[in-house]
Amino acid sequence: MPKPQSWQLDPASYPFSHRTETRFADMDLLGHINNVAMAGLFEHGRGMFNHTIGVQRRAPGQRWLIVSVAIEYIAEAHFPQHVDVACGILRVGSSSWQIASAAFQGGECKATCITTIVLTDEQGPAPLPQDLREEFERLSVKTA
Structure with a gap:
């Protein structure tokens, strides 16, 4: 398992954070949040991030697809x-x-996630609009 980079473990590295409750149903037999529930927490946080930055704005016929998720x-x-x-x-x-x-509980990083997303249209991958690129630049993580 690759060791996370130090910036990934620091909440200050990220420009956006969303707090969500865990559920009793998220626990496994060992009494901790199971891996499927953690993936769901990441999905919810990522969805709130995407909604906040307006990723849903796209030209007619375009859609964005998740290519990979690594937790x-x-x-x-x-x-x-x-x-x-x-x-x-x-x-x-x-x-x-x-x-x-990154998922933090009590100020401690519990898991990290990298999600790759692609914008597509009828012909395949589509170029990102300049306004979305500028928004992405503004919301970049601090890796140094």
């Missing part, structure tokens, strides 16, 4: 403490971008 589990998270999912843009390509996320 690294660092420490156990527990119910009933809330989880803060922090997000920011890690990389921007010609038609894709990566969102870096």
